[in-house]
Amino acid sequence: MVRAGLTTERLVQAGAELADEAGFDAVTPSALARRFDVKVASLYSHLKNSQDLRTRIALLALEELADRAADALAGRAGKDALTAFANAYRDYAREHPGRWAATRLRLDPETAAASAGGRHARMMRAILRGYDLAEPEQTHAIRLLGSVFHGYVGLEAAGGFSHSAPDSQESWARALDALDALLRNWPTS
Amino acid sequence: MVRAGLTTERLVQAGAELADEAGFDAVTPSALARRFDVKVASLYSHLKNSQDLRTRIALLALEELADRAADALAGRAGKDALTAFANAYRDYAREHPGRWAATRLRLDPETAAASAGGRHARMMRAILRGYDLAEPEQTHAIRLLGSVFHGYVGLEAAGGFSHSAPDSQESWARALDALDALLRNWPTS
């Protein structure tokens, strides 16, 4: 009996890969056990249950995404920062569709608080330092930015923009142009 | 043996209600059978399988949403139309979270083509008639609008904006102000 060397981290990592290959919905203890050529029950020493597995993958993805975004943001400001951050977001979703889907999992408040969600928010606030927005408009702007990133990537992933002109890449570039223009000229209420 | 009076439509309708109450993920043949106090196998005369059920709920939701949006749009133009349309979208998602989640189901191309998706796109284009945008900028703008609506509602549904100031309602209003300003003053590339 050769041991497979299971650990929680290895399982979560493999779960993330499985999500990218077969979709986040396909990430189940059974599928994961097959991948490790191990009996399903063996996973339960490392994972609480199916939901625990998915939550851990979501947390992993949020961290990875935050890392990438932080790298992209380093040393940039203004529209340059906005574009780099947004592209990091979109590229991650395109490279890792399953993990990106995982980031949309609804986390319970305490788990969410311990997640990389806060880093994401702080980075967005950092981008806005390049524009001149005081509170509460800054928060409104952050929420709008988040909505556009989330929404665009989601629609693109769902195939909404494929097979129709103009190219999605072009729309994305124009959306970032538009957001930059909007932030430089934020309307007063 | 009193018959329950199952039909495909009744099952889909009940499935939509179940989705709103317990989440779209909770919509399964078993759960639906329990709701009708009927054996699971009995559903399979009316539904092809579990995926068929979900797809039908998604199509129902897309139709309902298009109907509401069309009502909201009637007789309006410009920012008035934009606001009414956007609010129809957001209100539907808040009133029917499960159905709204269903609209995000990835449909295969032919099913998508037969869905109300086209109506949604045409309505967005109608809104843009109140602004001065020629192709291809019009398409870019539609994609941006869709992203904001989709993204904002999604983040709101995921609890992203709750428990933090300012109020989500306020951010939503400011997002619509911003979109209106952006469309009136669309940046050239």
Place this chain on the structure above:
DNA sequence: CCACTTGCCTAAATCTTTTAGGTAGCTGCA
């Protein structure tokens, strides 16, 4: 009122999730 249709049934196969308890392999200490 009889025959036909069909709505809902039972039965069964297969798969998933999860818990309980056992055995074999690894680690550490003498």
Place this chain on the structure above:
DNA sequence: TGCAGCTACCTAAAAGATTTAGGCAAGTGG
């Protein structure tokens, strides 16, 4: 080196989901 103990992975089993096949009885049309 050899044994003690830990733990990684196992078997077994319960409970529930999905789906197919085939049967009976309630409704409908002649």
